[in-house]
Amino acid sequence: MKRTERLHAMSEMLRRGGARGYTAERLAREFSVSTRTVKRDLAALANSGAAVWSRPGPGGGFGLVAGNTLAPVTLSPSQATALLAAVAAAPDAPYSDQAATGVQTILDVLDPITRERAVELAGRVWVNAVRGPTRAVQSALEEGMAAQRVLRVRYRSAAGARTVRDVEPVLFASTDGQWYLVAWCRLRDAIRWFAVTRIERASVTAQPCAGHTVREVGDPPEHARPAHGRS
Template sequence: MNRTDRLYAIREELRRAGPAGRTAERLAATFEVSTRTIKRDISTLQHSGFPAWARPGPGGGYVVDPGATLPPVNFTEAEVAGLAAAAAVHRDQPFAEHLRGALNKALSVMDSGARERASSLTDRIWIDATAAPASAKVERSLEHALNEMRVITLDYVDHKSAATTRRVDPIILALTRGHWYFVGHCRLTDGIRWFRTDRIIGARLTKERASVIPVDAIGAPPSSASSLTDR
C-alpha cells in the first residue's frame, strides 16, 4: 500500500472506530508499518484539515470528531445488487477498487439472511464488460491526480504508435464510445487533450498543485452524457 492509499485507509479506520478511537500501536499493526510512521501520517492528516486528535491517558489513542463519522446505515438487497452491478461494469476501470470497498462495507453490515437474498439477486444479473482497462497502477495515479488536483506526468502512445511524455492538469475522467478517457490541459501542446486510459503506459503523480480548469472548458458533452452528479 502506498502512502496516499494508507492515509485514506487510516482516515476511514478512524471514522469507523468512532469514539473508541485507535491507538498508534493498533494502527501500526493493521497497516504493517511502524508507530512512528503512523504518527507522521496522522500529523499529515491533521495538517490537511482532518479532525483527528490524540486522546491522552490509559486507553487513549487517536479519535475523530463525531461530525466526520456516519450513523448506522441499512442497505436493501436491491441497493447492494446495484452496487455489485456497478462494480462489475467498472471492473478494472477508474475508481473500481473504491467501489468494491463500498460494496464490501455494505455487505459487512447486513445480517446473514439479507446477504443471502442479495447474493440470490446478483446471481440474476449478468454483465458483459468490454471497455479496455488501463493498468492498475495507472488507474490509481489518475484517480489521485483528479481527487487531489495535482499535476500528473503521462507516458502516452497515440493511435499512430507515437510515444510522448506529457505533464497534464486534470479536468475529468470520461467514459464514451466504449473507452475511458483522462481529459486535461496538456502542458506540452498547451491545449486540452483527451487521453485514452488504455494507451497510457505510465503515470507519475507530481507534488505540484494543478491549475483548476472548469469542466465547461472542454466544451459541451454529447446529449447522452452527463456527470455522476446529474444522474
C-alpha cells in the same frame, strides 16, 4: 497503494475485525508495509478521530471501538445487488477501488437477511470486465484529479507513437465504453482527450493546475451527464 487509500482500507479492515482485532504483523502483511509503518498509520487514524484501541501482550492487537461505524443503511436486496454489479462491471472506472470498498462497507451494515439475499442475487449476475490501466497509473490519475496537480504521462497514440507530456486534469469521461482523461496538454497548449488505456505511465507532480474548467472542454457527448446524476 497511496497512504490515504491505505488508511481508509486499514480502518475498514479494523472495523470488520470486531473485538478480536489484528496484530501489527498481520496488518503489515496485508498492506505490504513494515510494522513501523502500520503503527504510524494507526496513530494517524487515532489523531483523525477514529476510535482505535490497542491490546498489549500475547493475543493482543489493534481494532476499532464498537459503534464507531457507519449508521445502519436500508436497501432492498435488488438495490444492494445493483451496487455490487455496477462496481464489478466497471473495474476500469475512476475510483473503482474506493467504490468497491464503499459498497462492502454498505453491505456490512445491512441487516443480515437483506445482506444474505443480496449476495445470493449477486451470484446470479455475471460480469466479464477487462481491467484497463495498471493500478499505479489509475491511482496517479485519480490523485492528480482530486488534488488538481499536474500529471506527467507517457502516452501512446492510436498510431503507436509515444510522447511524454505534462497535463492538467480537468475531468474523466466515459463514452462508447472507453474511459478518457480530459486534460489541458502543455505540449499541445490545448484541451486533449487521452484514452486511459493508452496511458502507459503516470506520476503526480508538485505543480498545481492553472485552473482550467470543465466549460473549456466544450459540449459533452450526447446523453452525457455528471456522475452525481444532477442536471
